[in-house]
Amino acid sequence: MELTxxxxxxxxxxxxxxxxxxxxxxxxxxxxxxxxxRKEYPSLAELKSLLVAVNEExxxxxxxxxxxxxxxxxxxxxxx
Amino acid sequence: MELTxxxxxxxxxxxxxxxxxxxxxxxxxxxxxxxxxRKEYPSLAELKSLLVAVNEExxxxxxxxxxxxxxxxxxxxxxx
Amino acid sequence: MIEITDQPIQVQSCIDAVQSERAGAVxxxxxxxRNHNKNREVVxxxxxxxxxxxxxxxxxxxxxxxxxxxxxxxxIVHRKGTLEIGDIAVVIAVAxxxxxxxxxxxxxxxxxxxxxxPIWKKEIYENGEEWLEAHP
Amino acid sequence: MIEITDQPIQVQSCIDAVQSERAGAVxxxxxxxRNHNKNREVVxxxxxxxxxxxxxxxxxxxxxxxxxxxxxxxxIVHRKGTLEIGDIAVVIAVAxxxxxxxxxxxxxxxxxxxxxxPIWKKEIYENGEEWLEAHP
Numbered sequence: 001m002e003l004t005x006x007x008x009x010x011x012x013x014x015x016x017x018x019x020x021x022x023x024x025x026x027x028x029x030x031x032x033x034x035x036x037x038r039k040e041y042p043s044l045a046e047l048k049s050l051l052v053a054v055n056e057e058x059x060x061x062x063x064x065x066x067x068x069x070x071x072x073x074x075x076x077x078x079x080x
Numbered sequence: 081m082e083l084t085x086x087x088x089x090x091x092x093x094x095x096x097x098x099x100x101x102x103x104x105x106x107x108x109x110x111x112x113x114x115x116x117x118r119k120e121y122p123s124l125a126e127l128k129s130l131l132v133a134v135n136e137e138x139x140x141x142x143x144x145x146x147x148x149x150x151x152x153x154x155x156x157x158x159x160x
Numbered sequence: 161m162i163e164i165t166d167q168p169i170q171v172q173s174c175i176d177a178v179q180s181e182r183a184g185a186v187x188x189x190x191x192x193x194r195n196h197n198k199n200r201e202v203v204x205x206x207x208x209x210x211x212x213x214x215x216x217x218x219x220x221x222x223x224x225x226x227x228x229x230x231x232x233x234x235x236i237v238h239r240k241g242t243l244e245i246g247d248i249a250v251v252i253a254v255a256x257x258x259x260x261x262x263x264x265x266x267x268x269x270x271x272x273x274x275x276x277x278p279i280w281k282k283e284i285y286e287n288g289e290e291w292l293e294a295h296p
Numbered sequence: 297m298i299e300i301t302d303q304p305i306q307v308q309s310c311i312d313a314v315q316s317e318r319a320g321a322v323x324x325x326x327x328x329x330r331n332h333n334k335n336r337e338v339v340x341x342x343x344x345x346x347x348x349x350x351x352x353x354x355x356x357x358x359x360x361x362x363x364x365x366x367x368x369x370x371x372i373v374h375r376k377g378t379l380e381i382g383d384i385a386v387v388i389a390v391a392x393x394x395x396x397x398x399x400x401x402x403x404x405x406x407x408x409x410x411x412x413x414p415i416w417k418k419e420i421y422e423n424g425e426e427w428l429e430a431h432p
Contacts, residue, residue, distance in 0.1 A: 008346050009416030010427040048432045053414065056349035072346055072414075078428040079343070079350075079374060079415030080327050080386050080406055088210055089280030090291040128296045133278065136213035152210055152278075158292035159207070159214075159238060159279030160191050160250050160270055171324075172308050181331040181381050187402075188307075188324040194393065195317040245317050257330065259406060266323075267399050 001026055003033070003065060006072040011050070014043055024065065030054065031061035033071070048076045081106055083113070083145060086152040091130070094123055104145065110134065111141035113151070128156045161235035162218045164209050164279075169237050174253040178233035183255035187262035189270050191250040193243050197292075203284045207240040207249065210278040214238070217277045221269050229265040230256055236269060238279060249281075297371040298354045300345050300415075305373050310389040314369035319391035323398035325406050327386040329379050333428075339420045343376040343385065346414040350374065353413045357405050365401040366392055372405060374415060385417075 005020045012018050024033060030052045038044050051074040052059050058074070065071065085100045092098050104113060110132045118124050131154040132139050138154070145151065161177035171190060178186055193205050222234045235253040243249060252269050256262040281292045297313035307326060314322055329341050358370045371389040379385060388405050392398040417428045 006346070008344055008414065009418070010430040013427070047430055053346070053349055056346075056352050058412075072349070074346070074414050075416065075427070076429040077410070077412065077414055078417040078430075079345070079413050080410040086210070088278065089208055089282070090294040092208075093291070127294055133210070133213055136210075136216050138276075152213070154210070154278050155280065155291070156293040157274070157276065157278055158281040158294075159209070159277050160274040171311055175307055175326065179382065184328055184330040186324075186326040186328065188322075188326065189395065189399075190311065190322040190324065191395070192320055192322065194320040246315065259325065259327070259403075262325075263399060263403050267395075270395060 001028070001067040003067065003069065003071055005033075005037070006070070008072065009075050010047065011044065011073045011075045014041055028065050029061060030059050030063045030065065033065060034061070037073070050075055081108070081147040083147065083149065083151055085113070085117070086150070088152065089155050090127065091124065091153045091155045094121055108145050109141060110139050110143045110145065113145060114141070117153070130155055161237065162215060162222055163237045164211050164214050164240055165237060166239070166241040169239050169248045169251050171248065171251055174235040174237055174251045177235045178253045178255040180232040180255050182257060183232040184257055185259035185262040186253060186255045187259070187266040189250075189252045189266050190248055191270070193245050193247050193249060195245045197283060200283070200285055202245065203286060204245070205243045205249070206282040206284065207243065208280045208282070209238065209240045213278050218273065221272055221277070225254065225265045225269050228268070229261040231261070231265055232256060234265070234269070236273070238277070240279070297373065298351060298358055299373045300347050300350050300376055301373060302375070302377040305375050305384045305387050307384065307387055310371040310373055310387045313371040314389045314391040316368040316391050318393060319368040320393055321395035321398040322389060322391045323395070323402040325386075325388045325402050326384055327406070329381050329383050329385060331381045333419060336419070336421055338381065339422060340381070341379045341385070342418040342420065343379065344416045344418070345374065345376045349414050354409065357408055357413070361390065361401045361405050364404070365397040367397070367401055368392060370401070370405070372409070374413070376415070
């Protein structure tokens, strides 16, 4: 399946775009997505943390992704 | 000496005026004033506390009063 | 900005008064007149102040807060006279570089104000009235 | 009142939004842009938000605060876009019957907001810029 990942803050800067298409095998989980994108952008490993939001909610690594999911990378937040 | 005592809140209600003249012997202390005024108005004893301010500062019982002092009775405060 | 006033308190003026480029946090406490207290319905309040001493004590609170916490600026304004339900009785605004200090200083000021500043509050009910805190 | 906005935040609107006759206390936290951070001089800030999720999380914070404390009303408003020194980044206003709860709930909301709400702050210096909290 093809997923469009939304990017914010420093992850947008690292990846160089506010959206990115990712090809993943059907049944891929959040941790598979993270692994694949970290391989492509090694400097993501320098972040204090990197979470994934699925449909506007923080998602654990085991959550299975579908092509209809709204997916975003969440680098360390710093609002307030 | 003669002192004019300023009265606020419930002590004004009890004494029935916002000022009261008190005759005290020279060298009288804050505690003498309190004793005398409590004798005249026994219901002051029902208050949770009764302090005396001399020249806009809380004064201990031993403080000696003079005729030039600005003296006020301070019943329990309840601002805020 | 340390004041006793018989006019409605403008919160924005208090906030403006503590504006500082070195502050990252402002905590503002607003005390308002509730429509009930201890299960009695309150119609209105009357605040009376020993003005000179009250302002003096409020100024001391501001100075003491600034010794205890890194306060950039502080405003303490208390209303007196007749207040209706919803009216503002007191506003305290504290600006500090970091938020923890703003919260702590602001809370200390309102807690201590209620203990030491010579201001008295009378609650008026449908049938009766009472000076608060007067009796044990 | 739970909002992300790219317009200047009006503190008075947040206070008006939590007005309640049953509340005796309102605590308002205002986060502003300081002119320095960690000894570096800050020229301006840029806030970026994942709007939908941020508002959702802010709404959850309001609901959770109302479960933990007797909150009458709550307002949480966060700014995004470019902010100059002194500009307001966030306002949280909490109305409760008694003041202790207003202070505690307000402080919990800003502390938790900074941990979970997807908003990112970039500081701009004379020569350089940095996304805050990004690196260990």
